[in-house]
Amino acid sequence: MRCWLLWDGRRAARRRGWTGSSWWERVEARVQESVRDKDAPQLSPKIPFTPAPSQPNTWERKVATNWKTLFSAALSRPSGGVFWTPDSTALERRRLQARTSASAGSALRFRFTRSTAVLPASILAVVEHCGNARGATEELSASASGLRAPHAPRAKGGPALARLPRQYGGGGRREWRDSCGGGNHHPHSLLCFISADQTCLQEVSRQECFSNAKTEELTGTMKVFCGRANPTTGSVEWLEEDEHYDYHQEIARSSYADMLHDKDRNMKYYQGIRAAVSRVKDRGQKALVLDIGTGTGLLSMMAVTAGADFCYAVEVFKPMADAAVKIVEKNGFSDKIKVINKHSTEVTIGSDGDMPCRANILITELFDTELIGEGALPSYEHAHRHLVQENCEAVPHRATVYAQLVESRKMWSWNKLFPIHVQTSLGEQVIVPPSELERCPGAPSVYDIQLNQVSPTDFTVLSDVLPMFSVDFSKQVSSSTACHCRYFEPLASGRAQVVLSWWDIEMDPEGKIKCTMAPFWAQSNPEELQWRDHWMQCVYFLPQEEPVVQGLAVWLVAHHDDYCVWYSLQRTSPEENERVHPLRPVCDCQAHLLWTRPRFGEINDQDRTDQYVQALRTVLKPDSVCLCVSDGSLLSMLAYHLGAEQVFTIENSAASHRVMKKIFKANRLEDKINIIEKRPELLAPADLEGKKVSLFLGEPFFTTSLLPWHNLYFWYVRTAVAQHLGPGAVVMPQAASLHMVVVEFKDLWRIRSPCGDCEGFDVHIMDDMIKRALDFRESKEAEPHPLWEYPCRSLSEPQKVLTFDFRQPVPSQPVRAEGTIKLRRPGRSHGAVLWMEYHLTPDSTVSTGLLKPTEDKGDCCWNPHCKQAVYFFNTTLDPSVASGSPRTVGYTVEFHPHTGDITMDFILPDVLSC
Known part of the structure; x- marks a missing residue:
């Protein structure tokens, strides 16, 4: 059993304004508040953020003592579980997965420096995990958002940090594994500290790591020794990286291109800035601008061009601040724009400060899909108190959050487990969810999606679009918890399940310059809809579905703290209801921590379940001994109901073990299905009660997977347990194949152009x-990327590239495929889409990509429960590379068994390697 320390890095701490002793106080307060458990550790005494130089040893001992206390508390809790700090919503919003690599699912990063280990810069979680190399990620990986990352978590990551791409994470969704290659360490052998000034993790107990640190001291150079958990093989790979590799990663995965391509946003900001500067000038004042989160410096340059006398551009992310300085200089504004590389809460005023006086125009772009998820409220609150004049002009001037109550079985299936119907020889069996899952309010974080891709036939509108609350950015803003109630009469009778939400911003006091995130059905001119991926729409799930009657008024309540929003429905007026300020909903069933929202939808897909049932009928025998390998899968229950003699299921993580145990108990199968909480390679005959496996099965699905082929981990497990398979053992699925198609995206290409x-x-x-x-x-x-949200046209027919025979062990040599794809339709070749298809039996195949043949025009229908892999061609990344209208695309794809990676390269005629 080990404890894991997960972090969000120094920038997360800074963007929250956590400096000095207040950082430690907040960590302690949040631990107590979030865990709400008598066993939660008391982190005291308070430790200053920066140690006194004269007493480093004493300070280090205090840090070690307190973190050992926290570790011990996690280890000693009878039920195990998760400690969230500073708060669970922040963890989910920041998408742990956004910190991972799409190719390797990067886990804990070890950086060796000449300095001693210091207090963690921003701790997110400490997780109990029972020893296995693969499973540390399962505890957390499925953030309620569904391990999204696509293109921003979806947030910039602070008032000026690059928006991280939604695709890395959330979906996954989820990817933390053993950091030390095997996970057989004593509970206290892994004592880690995070460097506050390097955003890194140091392990001080493993001799080889300590030796590497010594080596770095001697050379005087900075290296990053990265432990990357491989989601396909389950092993840990150690790589030496440049010290700024994480900066490169954040920039590469940012959505700055998406924002810069957002013409509606840019135009409205420009109009609002011109109007604000004019109003100040009309009063006979100098226009002094403060731009918080300047990014490229675009808004600051707009302000100076509009006539501002001077602009102070604040940017916390150093690589971005350096770029802003160069961009400002190249455009000839260096004499009127000063770039300040600080968090806005660290900016000083005065003759020797960053700004000589307060600004009278405040320009910001601190918003995410949820509006306040990037810390906009605390940043505005601080700016009004310390950095801008009273009654300053603000661009944007105002934001308004809207909500619409709906009933939707499809969207509700992303949050709750439905009864699963199984037709057996004894009649219909129903797999029911445990009462804990039915009562659970769900995860607290928003599910942000491209709501325009959800068909209106998938939900029933129960209310008009309701303005829930507004924030006036030109006045003092409060980041305190608040609630806003709206009284309405339902438009129809039904079950209130989901709140759809979005916002708009008005750039001027009169509200004439407006930028809206409303979906097409709420737009006055839907044909002029601006596509964007850095701001989308929100799906919130009510804690429980509530029946509503047409014409019988109820109250919809929006609650928010400084970073997140949640909703509740009430039947009495707020004055009569003592629970108008309920606590933020927190998952107490653990299923919402194990399964992503797309995964909930996949499990609830009855058609998909029926396909597995049909396949199982063809391979099961009355004396079958089944071993199921998939994370949190109901496949073992299907096998039992269809007549298997004995069923075993491997659940690597404590979280999946607990959830599946609850489900088995609810269905009276706790003594019928045996749960093995052990790494597959450590499986012993006693775990299988001395029996040989006759049916080895999986979906396959693993919470650590990001790319479609990461689920080939199933193949590696099958190889690891080969000695436990009996003669003639059946493997289901028996094989998998990798497919690809060349596509033209309607809009997604913008994020990389x-x-x-x-x-x-x-x-x-x-x-x-x-x-x-x-x-x-x-x-x-x-x-x-979840391509059901991003329309595209296929320019070629789907083509099978590689085949993986699960009936045989993983080969020792690479498997390579070369060829060409013929393009049958005209269009811009933006990239190739790749996905896996699993052949359950010779006659049954499950696709994680295309669900049906493309239509004449090439329109694609993608599996909504899975993410597909997108490889952007150089013609998208660099428009100067002319592609013309190629008729073929050459490809080379290679599977590397040792690493589990699939590498690829594409060539368009007359174009260099893509």
């Missing part, structure tokens, strides 16, 4: 920085 010129300003430097970051790590890697 350079901008060049934005509203008349030259931002090539930003394009070059992203390209260098892509060249450093990402350009030859595929990215996971």
Whole structure:
């Protein structure tokens, strides 16, 4: 049993304004508040953020003592579980998965420096995990958002940090594993500290790591020794990286291109800035601008062009601040724009400060899909108190959050486990969810999606669009917890389940310049809808579905703290209801920590279940001994109901073990299905009661998987347990195949396309920085995206590339495929989409990609429960590379058994390697 320390890095701490002793106080307060458990550790005494130079040893001992206390508390809790700090919503929103690599699911990162270990810069969680190499991620990986990351978590990561891409994470969703290659260490052998000034983790107990640290001291150079958990093989790979590799990764996965391509956003900001500068000038005042989260410096340059006398551009992310300085200089504004590389809460005023006086115009872009999820409220609150004049002009001037109550079986299936119907020889069997799952309010975080891709036939509207609350950014803003109630009469009778939400921002006091995130059905001119992926729409799930009657009024209540929003429905007026300020909902069934929202939808897909049932009928025998290998899968229950003599299931993590145990108990199968909580390679005959496995089965699904082929971990497990398979043992699925198709995206290409010129300003430097970051790590890697949200046309027919025979062990030599894909339709070849198909039996195949043949026009229908892999061609990454209208695309795809990686390269005629 071990404890894991997960972190969000120094920038997360800074963007929250956690400096000095207040950081430690907040950690302690949040632990107590979030855990709400008598066993929660008391983290005291308070420890200053920076140690006194004269007493480093004493300070280090205090840190070690307190973290040992925290570790011990986690280890000693009878039920195990998770400690969230600073709060669970922040963890989910920041998407642990966004910190991972699409190719390797990066886990704990070890950086060796000449300095001693210091207090963690921003601790997110300490997790109990029972020893296995694969499973540390399962405890947390399925953040309620579904391990999204696509393109921003979806957030910039602070008032000026690059938005991280949604595709890395959330979906996964989820990917933390053993950091030390095997996980057989004593509970106290892994004592880790995170460096506050390096955003890193140091392990001080393993001799080889300590020796590497010594080596770095002697050479005087900075290296990053990264332990990356491989989601396909389950092993840990140690790589030496450049010290700024994480910066390259964040830049490469940022959505700056998406923002710069957002013409509606840029135009409205420009109009609002011109109007604000004019109002100040009309009062006979100098226009002094504070731009918080300047990014490229675009809004600051707009302000100076509009007539501002001077602009102070605050940017906390150093690589971005450096780029802003160069962009400002290239456009000729260096004499009127000062870039300040600080968090806005660290900016000082005065003759020797960052700003000589307070600004009278406040410009910001601190918003995420949820509006306040990037810390907009605390940043505005601080700015009004310390950095801007009273009654200053603000751009945007106001934001309004809207909500619409709906009933939707499809969306509700992303949050609750439905009864599963299984037709057996004895009649229909129903797999029911445990009462804990039915009562559980669910995970607290928002599910952000492209709501325009949800058909209106998938939900029933129960209310009009309701303005829930507004924030006036030109006045003092409060980040305190608040609630806002709206009284309405339902438009129809039904079950209130889901709240759809979005916001708009008004750039001027009169509200004439407006930028809205409303979905098409709430737009006055839906044909002019602006596509964007850095701001989308929100899906919130009510704690429990509530029946409503047409015409019988109820109250919809929006609650928010400084970072997140949640909703409740009430039948009495707020004045009569004592619970108008309920606590943020927290998952207490653990299923919402184990399964992502897409995974909930997949499990609830009855058609998919029926396909597995049909396949099982063809391979099961009355004396079958089944071994099921998939994370949190109901496949073992299907096998039992269909007549297997004995069923075993491997659940690597404590969380999946607990959830499945509850489900088995609810269905009276706790003594019928044996749960094995052990790494597959450590499986012993006694675990199987001395029996040989006659049916080895899986979906396969693993919470650590990001890219489609990561679920080939099933193949590695099958190889590891080969000695336990009986003669003639059946494997289901018996094989898998990798498929691809060349596509033209309607909009998704924008997230990787350079901008060049934005509203008349030259931002090539930003394009070059992203390209260098892509060249450093990402350009030859595929990215996971839920393509049901991103329309595209196929330019070729789907083509099978590689086949993996699960009936045989993993080969020792690489498997390579070369060929060409013929393009049958005209269009811009933006990239290739790859997915896996699993052949359950010779006659039954489950696809994680295309669900049916493409239509004549090439329109694609994608599996909504899975992410597909997208490989963007160089013609998308660099428009200067002319592609013309190629008729074929050459490809090379290679599977490397040792690492589990699939590498690929594409060539378009007359174009260099893509």
